[in-house]
Each structure stands twice: as structure tokens, then as C-alpha cells.
Amino acid sequence: MIKSWLSILLPKDEYKKQKTLYFLAEASIILFITLIILFSIHRIFPNLEPNPEISIGMSISIFVIYIFTRYILSGIEYTNITTEQEFKKEKNRISLNSLKFILVFFIAYSLIIGIPKTQSQWIDLVILILLSGIFMFSLGYVSLRRSYKKNKDLLD
Structure with a gap:
């Protein structure tokens, strides 16, 4: 296993850890695309003057909501529920x-x-x-x- 500060935030179960890393990677790509779109909007429409708090809050929200939603919908949280x-x-x-x-x-x-x-x-x-x-x-x-x-x- 690779030692990283990220490992303290991840589940101990190897399968859950791998899935969570996928979710983090997917969310990072979505965050990157969101930031490019926000940057482009700011450059194309300079008079718009978007509020940086809204842009940052929206970006963080998209990142967190995506990971949370994927985790919930993946069905990996309750591994011991079978009956x-x-x-x-x-x-x-x-x-x-x-x-x-x-x-x-x-x-x-x-x-x-x-x-x-x-x-x-x-x-x-x-x-x-x-x-x-x-x-x-x-x-x-x-x-x-x-x-x-x-x-x-x-x-x-």
C-alpha cells in the first residue's frame, strides 16, 4: 500500500478505498471542468463580475455532492447487511x-x-x-x- 496523507481519510476496507479513490478522481475532473467553465465565463463576460464566493462555493459544493452521491448510490456502505x-x-x-x-x-x-x-x-x-x-x-x-x-x- 502506498503511504499518503490521503490514506487517513479513506476507509480501511480495500474495496471501499478503491471505489472512494475513483469517486475522488471523478470529482476532481468535474471540478477541473467546472473551474475552466467559470474562468471562461469570467474572461468572456468581464462586465458580469461574478462573485468569487459564489464561484468557490459552487465549485466546492459540486465536488462534495458528487462524491457523497456516488458513495451513497454505489451500495458499498453496508457490506455486512445480507438478510x-x-x-x-x-x-x-x-x-x-x-x-x-x-x-x-x-x-x-x-x-x-x-x-x-x-x-x-x-x-x-x-x-x-x-x-x-x-x-x-x-x-x-x-x-x-x-x-x-x-x-x-x-x-x-
């Missing part, structure tokens, strides 16, 4: 973790921003927290479902 019982147990764990996230999100939001004072602020907070929790559960469930299907196919 229906294990699937249900892990699904319950994902549900519980999503509920914990909602609680921690509410507490952190209340400490940082403050407890909402008006009804519309409460509605905004509840919607934000519920959507975040649903999003977190959905990502975990999709990853679990893909992993379960992939593991089952490998055993058949």
Missing part, C-alpha cells in the same frame, strides 16, 4: 439516528440562533428540521437499500 432481519435492524437504526439528528439540530439551532418567538418562525424551524431529518433518513435508507441489494446479488 432481511439485518436490513430491518439497520433501517431502525437509521430511523433512530435521524430522530437524534432532529433533536440535536433543534437544540443547536435554539442555542445559536435562539428560540423562535413568532408562529411563522416556529413553522420555518419545524419545516427546516423535518426536511433535514427526512433528507438524512432518505440518504441512509437509499444507501442501505442499495447495499442490501448488492450484497444479496453477490451471495446469489
Whole structure:
């Protein structure tokens, strides 16, 4: 194995490590193309004066979202889920973790921003927290479902 500072960020499992490296390489190429496009837009339309924070934020977001999405959709996260019982147990764990996230999100939001004072602020907070929790559960469930299907196919 090649020693690199990157190895501390990668999974220990060799298959997961290789797939993650592919995702990083793919995302790097997409990032490079995105930066070329942004640079070209800036050169072709100098009067546009794009906000550098938006350009940098968009580039970083594309990079991270691509890697995250590929990892979730690849079905490599849950390598030990092979039976229906294990699937249900892990699904319950994902549900519980999503509920914990909602609680921690509410507490952190209340400490940082403050407890909402008006009804519309409460509605905004509840919607934000519920959507975040649903999003977190959905990502975990999709990853679990893909992993379960992939593991089952490998055993058949």
C-alpha cells in the first residue's frame, strides 16, 4: 500500500478505498471542468463580475455532492447487511439516528440562533428540521437499500 496523507481519510476496507479513490478522481475532473467553465465565463463576460464566493462555493459544493452521491448510490456502505432481519435492524437504526439528528439540530439551532418567538418562525424551524431529518433518513435508507441489494446479488 502506498503511504499518503490521503490514506487517513479513506476507509480501511480495500474495496471501499478503491471505489472512494475513483469517486475522488471523478470529482476532481468535474471540478477541473467546472473551474475552466467559470474562468471562461469570467474572461468572456468581464462586465458580469461574478462573485468569487459564489464561484468557490459552487465549485466546492459540486465536488462534495458528487462524491457523497456516488458513495451513497454505489451500495458499498453496508457490506455486512445480507438478510432481511439485518436490513430491518439497520433501517431502525437509521430511523433512530435521524430522530437524534432532529433533536440535536433543534437544540443547536435554539442555542445559536435562539428560540423562535413568532408562529411563522416556529413553522420555518419545524419545516427546516423535518426536511433535514427526512433528507438524512432518505440518504441512509437509499444507501442501505442499495447495499442490501448488492450484497444479496453477490451471495446469489
